[in-house]
Structure formats: structure tokens, C-alpha cells
Amino acid sequence: MRIAFPFAAIVGQDQMKLALSIAAVDPSIGGVLVFGDRGTGKSTAVRALAAVLPQMAGADCPYHCDPARPDEACEICRSRQKGKRAQKAVALPVPVVDLPLGATEDRIVGSLDLERALSAGEKRFEPGLLAKAHRGFLYIDEINLLEDHLVDLLLDVAASGENVVEREGLSLRHPARFVLIGSGNPEEGELRPQLLDRFGLSVEVKTPTDLKTRITVVKRRDAFERDPAGFTATYAAENAAVRDAILAARNRLGGVAVPDETLEKAAQLSIRLGTDGLRGELTLMRAARALAALQGDGAVLWPHLASLAPLALSHRLRRDPLDEAGSATRVERAVGELEAA
Structure with a gap:
């Protein structure tokens, strides 16, 4: 492999x-x-x-269905449920x-x-x-x-x-x-x-323009290609820390609060940018909640929204022929204006 x-x-x-x-x-x-x-x-x-x-825990079927969600099971798992056969869950x-x-x-x-x-x-x-x-x-x-x-x-x-x-x-x-x-x-x-x-x-x-970053990227890639197993072992602990952080954030996600004030800010930002529909601010709220969970915060606040707004909204903007700025720049500018208001 x-x-x-x-x-x-x-x-x-x-x-x-x-x-x-x-x-x-x-x-x-x-x-x-x-x-x-x-x-x-x-x-x-x-x-x-x-x-x-x-x-993840998956059923012994071609679609590795979630045993905890029988309503989303495939036909194979449904037939087992009707026959009252025990679903075998395996770690996958x-x-x-x-x-x-x-x-x-x-x-x-x-x-x-x-x-x-x-x-x-x-x-x-x-x-x-x-x-x-x-x-x-x-x-x-x-x-x-x-x-x-x-x-x-x-x-x-x-x-x-x-x-x-x-x-x-x-x-x-x-x-x-x-x-x-x-x-x-x-x-x-x-x-x-x-x-x-x-x-x-x-x-x-974008391609990094910082000299130190470029050198680090080249050195690490070269070290990996010369000894993939040894290089990967060097970062095993850090990779495990990333995995633990994701798992901990999933467990915290349901308990992260989204205050009405934060939802209002997300809506104001979407209105200011003229995004179509409500998918943008809904995604922004969900992403900010996941970020708060990753950072161990109990509630979604303005800094969470502001940091993720370019990622969640920039690809949803209409083209403005009178504005030569890129979409990410337009979002950052709107974030600044809302902060100053």
C-alpha cells in the first residue's frame, strides 16, 4: 500500500x-x-x-452502513434486520x-x-x-x-x-x-x-513566496521521497494529535452554542455581500461551529465567523464588473466594514 x-x-x-x-x-x-x-x-x-x-463503525456490507442509523441502511442490511439477524459492526x-x-x-x-x-x-x-x-x-x-x-x-x-x-x-x-x-x-x-x-x-x-517556507517544503518532500516510512514515522505523534483533535471536536460539536447575535452577524454579512439564497450563511454557521469545537470553545463568536467567511462565502458572490478585487478580498472587506459598524 x-x-x-x-x-x-x-x-x-x-x-x-x-x-x-x-x-x-x-x-x-x-x-x-x-x-x-x-x-x-x-x-x-x-x-x-x-x-x-x-x-468508523461500519456494517459488514459493501456500503459499510452505519449500524447506529438503521433508517439509512442498504437493502442487504435491511434484509438482515427483517430476519432479525445481528448486525456485525467492524472498525473501518x-x-x-x-x-x-x-x-x-x-x-x-x-x-x-x-x-x-x-x-x-x-x-x-x-x-x-x-x-x-x-x-x-x-x-x-x-x-x-x-x-x-x-x-x-x-x-x-x-x-x-x-x-x-x-x-x-x-x-x-x-x-x-x-x-x-x-x-x-x-x-x-x-x-x-x-x-x-x-x-x-x-x-x-498559491505558491508560497516566503523563502523559508519554500525551502522547508522542498526539504520535507525530498526527505519523504527518499525514505517514506522513516519520514512518516517522524510525524506519527503529530498526525495522531490531529486525529485526536478531530475526534474530540466531533464529540464537542453538539454542545457548541450558536447565539442569536452570531446568527444575526452571519446574515448581515451575507446581505452585505449580496449572496443568493441562504446556503452561504448556513454553511458559515456550521463551519464556524466546527471551528469552535476544534478550538475547544463552547460558543460560536464573531472571530470564528470572521476567520471562515472568505472560505464559506467567496465562491458564492456574483461577479461585479465594477469591482476588480477578487472575491476573497471582497469578503474580507465586508468583514472589516461590519466590524467597524
């Missing part, structure tokens, strides 16, 4: 690491989009996340699944197991990438180059939390709830607005 670069060893991309950690604490935030220069560690950070995620790593650009629709949604059909004459479903990503993360590199019909497919599944397969004589559905992680280079094309709106947080990454 290929060793991933340690999450704790990544330097110079704090916003990206924070966004991924927040999505790990509260998956309902809606995913993370990472856009920026090539070679800035986008794919590295996503794959490194898999090594620090706490394990949280799936982080790559969706390559060249993947076919069959590979993504699943298809008929042809080998079984030809050898035994049985119609059996071969689960696809959506099934493997259930309760985990689905990662798409160069997401802005994804074909339109696959974008439509992902939008349907993301909205319903269920994959419906009607093909080759098969008719079935299975749960498919996942955190969508996308990365890409904006110079290679823009993301469709419908898909862009599905991401809870958006991070813009």
Missing part, C-alpha cells in the same frame, strides 16, 4: 488544512473546493487526510476515494457483474465508486474538467444522498452520502455554478 505524505508535515497551506479538518469534524458542511496553482500540495493534502481520520478506515477524470459512468455508479453473469448466470450488482465513498470522502482532481453528464450525476446523488441504478436489467438503490473534495487549476476552466454551489468551503491556494 502506498504511503501518504503526513498531514502534519504539510507547511504553507494552513487554510487548506483547516478547511479539510472542518469538513472532517462536520461532513454536513458540504465539501471543500481547493483551487490554485499547480504543485501547491492540493492532492497531497487530500490524500494525507485519509491517514489522520478516526476509524474512513474511505477517501479518488474519482479519476477518465472514469466511466458504470465505474462511478456501479454496474452488472459481468463475470458472475457469464459464469453463473446470476444478475449481481458490482458497486461503483459512489458506494465505496459512502460515509467518507470522494476526491476529484481537476474537477473543472469533469464531463457535464458526470457533473449532473454527482449533483443528483449529492442532493438525494442515494444512488439509484436502473440499467442492464438491474433496479436498485443504495445510500451514497459523502463529502465531495475537488481540486483544480482555474486557468484550465471554470466550474459549473450548480456544482460550485454544492461546495461548503472554497480555498484558494
